[in-house]
Amino acid sequence: MADYQIINPYNNKLIEEYDFTGRKQVDAVLEKLVAGREVQAATPAFERSNILMRLAQLLLERKEELACLITEETGKTISDSRVEIDRAYNTALGSAMEARSISGEALDSDAFPPQREKIGVVLWKPLGTVLCITPFNFPINIAVHKVGPAFAAGNTILYKPGPQNKRSAELLVELCHAASMAESVLQMLIPDIDATGHAVAHPEVHAINFTGGTAAANAIAVRAGYKKLLFELGGNDPLIVMEDGDLDAAVNAAINQRFATAGQRCTAAKRLFVHRQVFSAFSEKLVAATEKLKVGDPAQDDTFVGPLIHSAAADQVQQRIDAAVTGGARVLFGHRREGNIIWPTILDNIADDAELVCEETFGPVMPLRAFDSVDELVALVNNSSFGLQAGVFTQQLSLAKQLFNRLDVGLLAINDGPGFRAEHFPFGGVKESGVGREGVRYAIREMSFQKTLVI
Numbered sequence: 001m002a003d004y005q006i007i008n009p010y011n012n013k014l015i016e017e018y019d020f021t022g023r024k025q026v027d028a029v030l031e032k033l034v035a036g037r038e039v040q041a042a043t044p045a046f047e048r049s050n051i052l053m054r055l056a057q058l059l060l061e062r063k064e065e066l067a068c069l070i071t072e073e074t075g076k077t078i079s080d081s082r083v084e085i086d087r088a089y090n091t092a093l094g095s096a097m098e099a100r101s102i103s104g105e106a107l108d109s110d111a112f113p114p115q116r117e118k119i120g121v122v123l124w125k126p127l128g129t130v131l132c133i134t135p136f137n138f139p140i141n142i143a144v145h146k147v148g149p150a151f152a153a154g155n156t157i158l159y160k161p162g163p164q165n166k167r168s169a170e171l172l173v174e175l176c177h178a179a180s181m182a183e184s185v186l187q188m189l190i191p192d193i194d195a196t197g198h199a200v201a202h203p204e205v206h207a208i209n210f211t212g213g214t215a216a217a218n219a220i221a222v223r224a225g226y227k228k229l230l231f232e233l234g235g236n237d238p239l240i241v242m243e244d245g246d247l248d249a250a251v252n253a254a255i256n257q258r259f260a261t262a263g264q265r266c267t268a269a270k271r272l273f274v275h276r277q278v279f280s281a282f283s284e285k286l287v288a289a290t291e292k293l294k295v296g297d298p299a300q301d302d303t304f305v306g307p308l309i310h311s312a313a314a315d316q317v318q319q320r321i322d323a324a325v326t327g328g329a330r331v332l333f334g335h336r337r338e339g340n341i342i343w344p345t346i347l348d349n350i351a352d353d354a355e356l357v358c359e360e361t362f363g364p365v366m367p368l369r370a371f372d373s374v375d376e377l378v379a380l381v382n383n384s385s386f387g388l389q390a391g392v393f394t395q396q397l398s399l400a401k402q403l404f405n406r407l408d409v410g411l412l413a414i415n416d417g418p419g420f421r422a423e424h425f426p427f428g429g430v431k432e433s434g435v436g437r438e439g440v441r442y443a444i445r446e447m448s449f450q451k452t453l454v455i
Protein backbone atom coordinates (compact mmCIF):
# COMPACT_ATOMS: atom_id res chain seq x y z
CA MET A 1 0.00 0.00 0.00
CA ALA A 2 1.25 3.49 -0.90
CA ASP A 3 2.38 5.86 1.84
CA TYR A 4 -0.41 8.34 1.14
CA GLN A 5 -3.81 8.34 -0.55
CA ILE A 6 -5.34 11.63 -1.70
CA ILE A 7 -9.05 11.14 -1.04
CA ASN A 8 -11.65 13.67 -2.13
CA PRO A 9 -13.14 14.85 1.22
CA TYR A 10 -16.65 15.24 -0.24
CA ASN A 11 -17.19 12.03 -2.27
CA ASN A 12 -14.38 9.91 -0.75
CA LYS A 13 -13.07 9.05 -4.22
CA LEU A 14 -9.39 8.16 -4.56
CA ILE A 15 -7.62 10.91 -6.49
CA GLU A 16 -4.05 9.58 -6.35
CA GLU A 17 -1.81 7.43 -4.16
CA TYR A 18 1.95 7.87 -3.87
CA ASP A 19 5.01 7.22 -1.70
CA PHE A 20 6.77 9.92 0.29
CA THR A 21 10.37 10.69 -0.65
CA GLY A 22 13.24 9.90 1.72
CA ARG A 23 16.51 11.37 2.95
CA LYS A 24 18.41 10.56 -0.24
CA GLN A 25 16.02 12.60 -2.38
CA VAL A 26 16.27 15.47 0.13
CA ASP A 27 20.08 15.41 -0.12
CA ALA A 28 19.97 15.28 -3.94
CA VAL A 29 17.55 18.18 -4.22
CA LEU A 30 19.47 20.32 -1.74
CA GLU A 31 22.62 19.76 -3.80
CA LYS A 32 20.77 21.33 -6.76
CA LEU A 33 19.59 24.24 -4.61
CA VAL A 34 23.12 24.96 -3.41
CA ALA A 35 24.15 25.38 -7.05
CA GLY A 36 21.05 27.51 -7.59
CA ARG A 37 22.39 30.15 -5.25
CA GLU A 38 24.85 31.17 -7.97
CA VAL A 39 21.91 31.50 -10.39
CA GLN A 40 20.12 33.76 -7.92
CA ALA A 41 23.28 35.81 -7.25
CA ALA A 42 23.58 36.42 -11.00
CA THR A 43 19.91 37.41 -11.35
CA PRO A 44 19.30 41.13 -10.75
CA ALA A 45 16.26 42.23 -8.75
CA PHE A 46 14.42 43.51 -11.81
CA GLU A 47 14.68 40.07 -13.44
CA ARG A 48 13.41 38.39 -10.27
CA SER A 49 10.57 40.91 -10.30
CA ASN A 50 9.72 40.13 -13.93
CA ILE A 51 9.65 36.40 -13.18
CA LEU A 52 7.22 37.01 -10.30
CA MET A 53 5.07 39.20 -12.55
CA ARG A 54 4.90 36.33 -15.06
CA LEU A 55 3.95 33.97 -12.23
CA ALA A 56 1.14 36.33 -11.19
CA GLN A 57 -0.17 36.37 -14.75
CA LEU A 58 0.04 32.57 -15.06
CA LEU A 59 -1.91 32.17 -11.83
CA LEU A 60 -4.76 34.16 -13.38
CA GLU A 61 -4.53 32.30 -16.70
CA ARG A 62 -4.74 28.89 -14.92
CA LYS A 63 -7.12 30.10 -12.17
CA GLU A 64 -10.00 27.71 -12.87
CA GLU A 65 -7.70 24.68 -13.16
CA LEU A 66 -5.97 25.56 -9.89
CA ALA A 67 -9.30 26.25 -8.14
CA CYS A 68 -10.74 22.90 -9.21
CA LEU A 69 -7.65 21.09 -7.92
CA ILE A 70 -7.96 22.85 -4.55
CA THR A 71 -11.64 21.92 -4.32
CA GLU A 72 -10.99 18.28 -5.23
CA GLU A 73 -8.10 17.93 -2.77
CA THR A 74 -9.46 19.89 0.22
CA GLY A 75 -13.24 20.07 -0.18
CA LYS A 76 -13.01 23.88 -0.16
CA THR A 77 -15.97 25.31 -2.08
CA ILE A 78 -15.17 26.27 -5.64
CA SER A 79 -16.12 29.88 -4.88
CA ASP A 80 -13.63 29.97 -1.97
CA SER A 81 -10.98 28.28 -4.13
CA ARG A 82 -11.39 30.92 -6.84
CA VAL A 83 -10.99 33.66 -4.22
CA GLU A 84 -7.80 31.96 -3.05
CA ILE A 85 -6.28 32.20 -6.53
CA ASP A 86 -7.24 35.88 -6.76
CA ARG A 87 -5.43 36.37 -3.44
CA ALA A 88 -2.40 34.41 -4.70
CA TYR A 89 -2.27 36.72 -7.71
CA ASN A 90 -2.07 39.71 -5.34
CA THR A 91 0.63 37.94 -3.31
CA ALA A 92 2.73 37.20 -6.40
CA LEU A 93 2.22 40.74 -7.73
CA GLY A 94 3.19 42.17 -4.33
CA SER A 95 6.31 40.00 -4.32
CA ALA A 96 7.21 41.29 -7.79
CA MET A 97 6.82 44.90 -6.66
CA GLU A 98 8.78 44.44 -3.42
CA ALA A 99 11.61 42.65 -5.27
CA ARG A 100 12.48 46.00 -6.85
CA SER A 101 12.64 47.93 -3.59
CA ILE A 102 14.54 45.80 -1.09
CA SER A 103 16.32 48.88 0.22
CA GLY A 104 18.70 49.21 3.13
CA GLU A 105 20.07 52.34 4.83
CA ALA A 106 23.22 54.44 5.15
CA LEU A 107 24.68 55.40 8.56
CA ASP A 108 27.22 58.10 9.46
CA SER A 109 29.82 57.11 12.10
CA ASP A 110 29.79 60.58 13.69
CA ALA A 111 26.85 59.74 15.93
CA PHE A 112 29.37 58.70 18.61
CA PRO A 113 33.02 59.52 19.31
CA PRO A 114 35.74 59.07 18.19
CA GLN A 115 35.48 61.02 14.94
CA ARG A 116 36.16 58.44 12.21
CA GLU A 117 34.42 59.90 9.11
CA LYS A 118 33.04 56.53 8.07
CA ILE A 119 29.79 55.68 6.35
CA GLY A 120 27.98 52.38 6.87
CA VAL A 121 25.89 51.04 3.98
CA VAL A 122 23.41 48.40 5.22
CA LEU A 123 21.90 46.07 2.60
CA TRP A 124 19.51 43.08 2.81
CA LYS A 125 21.03 39.82 1.51
CA PRO A 126 19.40 36.39 1.05
CA LEU A 127 19.91 33.78 3.77
CA GLY A 128 20.64 31.07 1.16
CA THR A 129 18.15 28.18 0.98
CA VAL A 130 14.71 28.30 2.65
CA LEU A 131 12.59 25.25 3.47
CA CYS A 132 8.96 26.29 2.95
CA ILE A 133 6.35 24.02 4.56
CA THR A 134 2.65 24.68 3.94
CA PRO A 135 -0.69 23.52 5.42
CA PHE A 136 -3.70 21.99 3.64
CA ASN A 137 -6.18 24.81 3.89
CA PHE A 138 -4.81 27.51 1.54
CA PRO A 139 -2.40 25.40 -0.52
CA ILE A 140 -1.70 27.99 -3.23
CA ASN A 141 -1.86 31.41 -1.54
CA ILE A 142 0.13 30.33 1.52
CA ALA A 143 2.71 28.71 -0.77
CA VAL A 144 2.98 31.92 -2.81
CA HIS A 145 3.35 33.87 0.47
CA LYS A 146 6.49 31.80 1.04
CA VAL A 147 7.94 31.12 -2.40
CA GLY A 148 7.30 34.66 -3.70
CA PRO A 149 9.12 36.61 -0.98
CA ALA A 150 11.85 33.95 -0.60
CA PHE A 151 12.57 34.20 -4.34
CA ALA A 152 12.28 37.99 -4.36
CA ALA A 153 14.93 38.13 -1.61
CA GLY A 154 17.30 36.01 -3.74
CA ASN A 155 17.04 32.67 -1.92
CA THR A 156 16.65 29.17 -3.33
CA ILE A 157 13.62 27.25 -2.11
CA LEU A 158 12.76 23.70 -1.07
CA TYR A 159 8.95 23.66 -1.06
CA LYS A 160 7.18 21.01 1.04
CA PRO A 161 3.40 21.13 0.53
CA GLY A 162 0.84 19.27 2.60
CA PRO A 163 0.51 15.65 1.44
CA GLN A 164 -3.12 16.23 0.48
CA ASN A 165 -2.15 19.07 -1.85
CA LYS A 166 0.31 17.26 -4.12
CA ARG A 167 -1.46 18.03 -7.41
CA SER A 168 -2.18 21.71 -6.82
CA ALA A 169 1.38 22.11 -5.55
CA GLU A 170 2.79 20.39 -8.65
CA LEU A 171 0.85 22.77 -10.89
CA LEU A 172 2.07 25.79 -8.88
CA VAL A 173 5.69 24.64 -9.31
CA GLU A 174 5.06 24.08 -13.02
CA LEU A 175 3.86 27.69 -13.28
CA CYS A 176 6.88 28.98 -11.32
CA HIS A 177 9.25 27.17 -13.71
CA ALA A 178 7.21 28.35 -16.72
CA ALA A 179 7.69 31.90 -15.41
CA SER A 180 11.47 31.23 -15.60
CA MET A 181 12.13 30.40 -11.95
CA ALA A 182 15.06 28.00 -12.50
CA GLU A 183 14.77 24.36 -11.41
CA SER A 184 17.98 24.86 -9.43
CA VAL A 185 16.23 27.70 -7.56
CA LEU A 186 12.89 26.03 -6.74
CA GLN A 187 12.37 22.36 -5.98
CA MET A 188 9.38 20.57 -4.46
CA LEU A 189 9.38 17.35 -2.43
CA ILE A 190 6.90 15.58 -0.18
CA PRO A 191 9.18 13.63 2.18
CA ASP A 192 8.07 11.47 5.06
CA ILE A 193 8.26 12.99 8.55
CA ASP A 194 11.77 11.61 9.17
CA ALA A 195 13.11 12.98 5.88
CA THR A 196 11.36 16.30 6.52
CA GLY A 197 13.16 16.48 9.86
CA HIS A 198 16.38 15.63 8.02
CA ALA A 199 15.75 18.60 5.72
CA VAL A 200 15.00 20.86 8.69
CA ALA A 201 18.34 19.96 10.29
CA HIS A 202 20.32 19.93 7.02
CA PRO A 203 23.33 22.29 7.04
CA GLU A 204 22.40 23.61 3.57
CA VAL A 205 18.98 24.79 4.82
CA HIS A 206 19.27 28.24 6.40
CA ALA A 207 15.67 29.04 7.33
CA ILE A 208 12.40 27.24 7.95
CA ASN A 209 9.30 29.07 6.80
CA PHE A 210 6.45 27.01 8.27
CA THR A 211 2.68 27.41 8.41
CA GLY A 212 0.71 24.84 10.32
CA GLY A 213 -0.14 23.57 13.76
CA THR A 214 1.70 23.85 17.05
CA ALA A 215 2.66 20.16 17.27
CA ALA A 216 4.49 20.23 13.95
CA ALA A 217 6.09 23.57 14.82
CA ASN A 218 7.46 22.14 18.07
CA ALA A 219 8.91 19.15 16.23
CA ILE A 220 10.55 21.46 13.70
CA ALA A 221 11.96 23.76 16.37
CA VAL A 222 13.67 20.81 18.07
CA ARG A 223 15.46 19.83 14.84
CA ALA A 224 16.15 23.36 13.56
CA GLY A 225 18.46 24.52 16.32
CA TYR A 226 19.29 28.22 15.91
CA LYS A 227 18.28 28.51 12.25
CA LYS A 228 15.93 31.34 11.28
CA LEU A 229 12.34 30.27 11.98
CA LEU A 230 9.24 31.91 10.55
CA PHE A 231 6.23 30.23 12.17
CA GLU A 232 2.64 31.02 11.21
CA LEU A 233 0.61 28.83 13.55
CA GLY A 234 -2.88 28.44 14.98
CA GLY A 235 -5.41 30.93 16.19
CA ASN A 236 -8.48 31.10 18.41
CA ASP A 237 -9.52 34.48 17.14
CA PRO A 238 -12.32 36.56 18.73
CA LEU A 239 -15.00 38.53 16.94
CA ILE A 240 -16.32 41.13 19.38
CA VAL A 241 -19.67 42.95 19.15
CA MET A 242 -20.01 45.96 21.45
CA GLU A 243 -23.37 47.40 22.49
CA ASP A 244 -23.09 50.07 19.75
CA GLY A 245 -21.80 47.72 17.05
CA ASP A 246 -23.44 47.41 13.61
CA LEU A 247 -25.21 44.07 14.06
CA ASP A 248 -25.81 43.39 10.36
CA ALA A 249 -22.16 44.05 9.53
CA ALA A 250 -21.07 41.86 12.45
CA VAL A 251 -23.34 39.01 11.31
CA ASN A 252 -21.97 39.27 7.78
CA ALA A 253 -18.39 39.13 9.03
CA ALA A 254 -19.17 36.22 11.36
CA ILE A 255 -20.77 34.19 8.57
CA ASN A 256 -17.97 34.85 6.07
CA GLN A 257 -15.15 34.46 8.56
CA ARG A 258 -16.38 31.39 10.41
CA PHE A 259 -18.54 29.36 8.03
CA ALA A 260 -16.67 30.00 4.76
CA THR A 261 -13.86 27.45 4.16
CA ALA A 262 -15.91 25.32 6.57
CA GLY A 263 -14.23 27.29 9.36
CA GLN A 264 -10.80 25.90 8.47
CA ARG A 265 -8.84 29.13 8.69
CA CYS A 266 -6.24 30.14 11.26
CA THR A 267 -7.91 33.56 11.37
CA ALA A 268 -11.47 32.28 11.47
CA ALA A 269 -13.78 33.93 14.01
CA LYS A 270 -13.60 30.97 16.39
CA ARG A 271 -14.97 32.74 19.47
CA LEU A 272 -17.79 35.34 19.43
CA PHE A 273 -18.09 37.79 22.31
CA VAL A 274 -21.32 39.84 22.22
CA HIS A 275 -22.27 42.59 24.68
CA ARG A 276 -25.26 41.44 26.72
CA GLN A 277 -27.36 44.45 25.65
CA VAL A 278 -27.38 43.22 22.01
CA PHE A 279 -26.89 39.48 22.56
CA SER A 280 -30.46 38.42 21.70
CA ALA A 281 -30.78 40.73 18.68
CA PHE A 282 -27.41 39.60 17.33
CA SER A 283 -28.17 35.90 17.90
CA GLU A 284 -31.53 36.15 16.09
CA LYS A 285 -29.97 37.91 13.09
CA LEU A 286 -27.11 35.40 13.00
CA VAL A 287 -29.43 32.36 13.01
CA ALA A 288 -31.67 33.89 10.34
CA ALA A 289 -28.67 34.50 8.06
CA THR A 290 -27.20 31.05 8.73
CA GLU A 291 -30.45 29.30 7.79
CA LYS A 292 -30.02 30.65 4.24
CA LEU A 293 -26.59 29.11 3.64
CA LYS A 294 -26.32 26.23 1.16
CA VAL A 295 -24.45 23.24 2.55
CA GLY A 296 -23.19 20.37 0.42
CA ASP A 297 -21.21 19.70 -2.75
CA PRO A 298 -18.20 22.06 -2.78
CA ALA A 299 -18.03 21.85 -6.59
CA GLN A 300 -21.35 23.68 -6.91
CA ASP A 301 -21.03 27.43 -7.42
CA ASP A 302 -23.66 28.33 -4.81
CA THR A 303 -22.44 26.03 -2.02
CA PHE A 304 -21.26 28.05 0.99
CA VAL A 305 -20.20 25.26 3.36
CA GLY A 306 -18.51 22.07 2.15
CA PRO A 307 -16.81 19.19 3.99
CA LEU A 308 -13.90 19.27 6.38
CA ILE A 309 -10.55 17.97 5.16
CA HIS A 310 -11.09 14.39 6.37
CA SER A 311 -13.17 12.25 8.71
CA ALA A 312 -10.78 12.63 11.67
CA ALA A 313 -11.14 16.40 11.45
CA ALA A 314 -14.93 16.10 11.31
CA ASP A 315 -14.88 13.64 14.22
CA GLN A 316 -12.94 16.11 16.38
CA VAL A 317 -15.31 19.00 15.67
CA GLN A 318 -18.38 16.80 16.24
CA GLN A 319 -16.97 15.48 19.52
CA ARG A 320 -16.31 19.01 20.75
CA ILE A 321 -19.83 20.13 19.85
CA ASP A 322 -21.34 17.04 21.52
CA ALA A 323 -19.24 17.62 24.67
CA ALA A 324 -20.26 21.28 24.84
CA VAL A 325 -23.96 20.33 24.55
CA THR A 326 -23.54 17.64 27.20
CA GLY A 327 -21.94 20.35 29.35
CA GLY A 328 -25.05 22.53 29.08
CA ALA A 329 -24.53 24.47 25.83
CA ARG A 330 -27.68 25.46 23.95
CA VAL A 331 -27.91 24.76 20.18
CA LEU A 332 -29.28 27.79 18.32
CA PHE A 333 -28.65 26.24 14.90
CA GLY A 334 -27.02 23.16 13.35
CA HIS A 335 -25.52 20.25 15.32
CA ARG A 336 -25.84 18.00 12.29
CA ARG A 337 -23.34 15.93 10.29
CA GLU A 338 -23.37 14.04 7.00
CA GLY A 339 -20.10 12.34 6.07
CA ASN A 340 -17.32 14.91 6.43
CA ILE A 341 -19.81 17.78 6.36
CA ILE A 342 -20.50 19.52 9.68
CA TRP A 343 -23.48 21.86 9.36
CA PRO A 344 -22.87 25.49 10.41
CA THR A 345 -23.52 25.33 14.15
CA ILE A 346 -24.29 28.15 16.59
CA LEU A 347 -24.15 27.53 20.35
CA ASP A 348 -24.51 29.64 23.47
CA ASN A 349 -24.37 29.00 27.24
CA ILE A 350 -21.07 27.16 26.75
CA ALA A 351 -18.74 26.55 29.70
CA ASP A 352 -15.67 28.81 29.44
CA ASP A 353 -13.41 25.76 29.89
CA ALA A 354 -15.06 23.72 27.13
CA GLU A 355 -12.56 22.24 24.65
CA LEU A 356 -14.59 23.80 21.84
CA VAL A 357 -13.71 27.25 23.24
CA CYS A 358 -10.23 26.71 24.68
CA GLU A 359 -8.65 24.78 21.80
CA GLU A 360 -8.39 25.81 18.14
CA THR A 361 -11.52 24.27 16.61
CA PHE A 362 -11.11 23.92 12.86
CA GLY A 363 -14.75 23.72 11.78
CA PRO A 364 -17.95 25.76 11.13
CA VAL A 365 -19.03 26.20 14.74
CA MET A 366 -19.66 29.47 16.57
CA PRO A 367 -19.66 29.60 20.38
CA LEU A 368 -21.42 32.80 21.50
CA ARG A 369 -20.44 34.34 24.84
CA ALA A 370 -22.19 37.37 26.39
CA PHE A 371 -20.18 39.88 28.39
CA ASP A 372 -20.99 42.96 30.46
CA SER A 373 -17.78 44.97 30.74
CA VAL A 374 -14.58 45.72 28.83
CA ASP A 375 -12.46 44.32 31.65
CA GLU A 376 -14.40 41.04 31.54
CA LEU A 377 -14.05 40.94 27.74
CA VAL A 378 -10.27 41.51 27.81
CA ALA A 379 -9.80 38.76 30.41
CA LEU A 380 -11.88 36.31 28.34
CA VAL A 381 -10.09 37.07 25.04
CA ASN A 382 -6.58 36.95 26.52
CA ASN A 383 -7.31 33.68 28.35
CA SER A 384 -5.92 31.67 25.41
CA SER A 385 -2.58 30.15 24.44
CA PHE A 386 -3.08 31.74 21.02
CA GLY A 387 -2.96 35.40 19.98
CA LEU A 388 -3.34 35.80 16.21
CA GLN A 389 -5.99 38.38 15.19
CA ALA A 390 -9.13 39.99 16.59
CA GLY A 391 -12.05 42.02 15.24
CA VAL A 392 -14.34 44.45 17.08
CA PHE A 393 -17.57 46.11 15.97
CA THR A 394 -18.01 49.47 17.71
CA GLN A 395 -18.38 53.17 16.89
CA GLN A 396 -16.19 54.19 19.85
CA LEU A 397 -12.67 54.83 18.49
CA SER A 398 -11.32 55.34 22.01
CA LEU A 399 -12.57 51.89 23.01
CA ALA A 400 -11.06 50.34 19.87
CA LYS A 401 -7.71 51.91 20.70
CA GLN A 402 -7.98 50.63 24.28
CA LEU A 403 -8.62 47.10 22.99
CA PHE A 404 -5.72 47.47 20.51
CA ASN A 405 -3.42 48.07 23.46
CA ARG A 406 -4.91 45.46 25.82
CA LEU A 407 -5.59 42.43 23.59
CA ASP A 408 -2.73 39.94 23.08
CA VAL A 409 -2.97 39.69 19.29
CA GLY A 410 -0.95 40.55 16.18
CA LEU A 411 -3.77 42.56 14.57
CA LEU A 412 -7.04 44.18 15.63
CA ALA A 413 -9.57 45.00 12.88
CA ILE A 414 -12.13 47.71 13.69
CA ASN A 415 -15.62 47.07 12.30
CA ASP A 416 -14.35 43.92 10.65
CA GLY A 417 -13.70 40.40 11.83
CA PRO A 418 -10.42 38.68 12.81
CA GLY A 419 -10.36 37.10 9.35
CA PHE A 420 -9.37 40.38 7.74
CA ARG A 421 -6.18 40.01 5.74
CA ALA A 422 -4.51 42.13 3.08
CA GLU A 423 -1.63 40.22 1.49
CA HIS A 424 0.80 43.13 1.90
CA PHE A 425 -0.04 43.84 5.57
CA PRO A 426 2.21 42.34 8.26
CA PHE A 427 0.66 39.00 9.27
CA GLY A 428 1.35 36.90 12.36
CA GLY A 429 0.59 36.55 16.02
CA VAL A 430 1.94 36.28 19.54
CA LYS A 431 2.12 33.44 22.04
CA GLU A 432 1.46 30.05 20.35
CA SER A 433 0.21 31.72 17.18
CA GLY A 434 3.72 31.95 15.87
CA VAL A 435 7.03 33.75 15.45
CA GLY A 436 7.80 36.43 12.87
CA ARG A 437 5.68 38.14 10.27
CA GLU A 438 4.52 37.30 6.76
CA GLY A 439 3.02 39.84 4.41
CA VAL A 440 5.27 40.27 1.41
CA ARG A 441 7.71 42.99 2.53
CA TYR A 442 7.99 41.51 6.03
CA ALA A 443 8.53 37.97 4.77
CA ILE A 444 11.33 39.18 2.51
CA ARG A 445 13.10 40.63 5.55
CA GLU A 446 12.50 37.44 7.57
CA MET A 447 14.29 35.44 4.83
CA SER A 448 17.18 37.90 4.51
CA PHE A 449 20.00 39.24 6.70
CA GLN A 450 21.47 42.73 6.97
CA LYS A 451 25.01 43.04 5.60
CA THR A 452 26.96 46.26 6.24
CA LEU A 453 29.70 47.81 4.10
CA VAL A 454 31.87 50.45 5.83
CA ILE A 455 33.39 53.13 3.59
Ligand SMILES: NC(=O)c1ccc[n+]([C@@H]2O[C@H](COP(=O)([O-])OP(=O)(O)OC[C@H]3O[C@@H](n4cnc5c(N)ncnc54)[C@H](O)[C@@H]3O)[C@@H](O)[C@H]2O)c1
Residues within 6 Å of the ligand: 133, 134, 135, 136, 137, 138, 142, 160, 161, 162, 163, 193, 196, 197, 211, 212, 213, 214, 215, 216, 217, 219, 220, 232, 233, 234, 235, 265, 266, 360, 433, 434
Ligand atom coordinates in the same frame (compact mmCIF):
# COMPACT_ATOMS: atom_id res chain seq x y z
N1 LIG B 1 -1.08 31.28 10.87
C1 LIG B 1 -1.32 30.96 9.62
O1 LIG B 1 -1.01 31.67 8.66
C2 LIG B 1 -1.98 29.65 9.31
C3 LIG B 1 -2.55 29.46 8.04
C4 LIG B 1 -3.15 28.23 7.76
C5 LIG B 1 -3.17 27.21 8.71
N2 LIG B 1 -2.61 27.43 9.92
C6 LIG B 1 -2.65 26.40 10.94
O2 LIG B 1 -2.35 25.12 10.36
C7 LIG B 1 -3.12 24.11 11.00
C8 LIG B 1 -3.94 23.36 9.97
O3 LIG B 1 -3.14 22.98 8.89
P1 LIG B 1 -2.55 21.49 8.81
O4 LIG B 1 -3.53 20.51 9.39
O5 LIG B 1 -2.04 21.27 7.44
O6 LIG B 1 -1.31 21.63 9.83
P2 LIG B 1 -0.18 20.56 10.16
O7 LIG B 1 0.65 21.16 11.21
O8 LIG B 1 -0.78 19.20 10.38
O9 LIG B 1 0.67 20.44 8.79
C9 LIG B 1 1.25 21.59 8.24
C10 LIG B 1 2.45 21.16 7.37
O10 LIG B 1 3.46 20.61 8.21
C11 LIG B 1 3.79 19.28 7.81
N3 LIG B 1 4.13 18.56 9.03
C12 LIG B 1 3.32 17.87 9.85
N4 LIG B 1 4.01 17.35 10.88
C13 LIG B 1 5.32 17.73 10.71
C14 LIG B 1 6.53 17.51 11.41
N5 LIG B 1 6.56 16.78 12.53
N6 LIG B 1 7.68 18.04 10.91
C15 LIG B 1 7.65 18.76 9.77
N7 LIG B 1 6.54 19.01 9.06
C16 LIG B 1 5.39 18.49 9.52
C17 LIG B 1 2.55 18.79 7.11
O11 LIG B 1 2.88 17.74 6.21
C18 LIG B 1 2.10 20.05 6.38
O12 LIG B 1 2.85 20.22 5.19
C19 LIG B 1 -4.02 24.85 11.99
O13 LIG B 1 -3.44 24.87 13.26
C20 LIG B 1 -4.07 26.26 11.44
O14 LIG B 1 -4.38 27.22 12.41
C21 LIG B 1 -2.02 28.64 10.26
Ligand SMILES: O=CCS(=O)(=O)O
Residues within 6 Å of the ligand: 137, 138, 264, 265, 266, 267, 419, 421
Ligand atom coordinates in the same frame (compact mmCIF):
# COMPACT_ATOMS: atom_id res chain seq x y z
O1 LIG C 1 -5.64 30.07 7.55
C1 LIG C 1 -5.41 31.29 7.42
C2 LIG C 1 -4.86 31.84 6.21
S1 LIG C 1 -5.52 33.37 5.78
O2 LIG C 1 -6.77 33.14 5.03
O3 LIG C 1 -5.78 34.15 7.01
O4 LIG C 1 -4.47 34.02 4.93
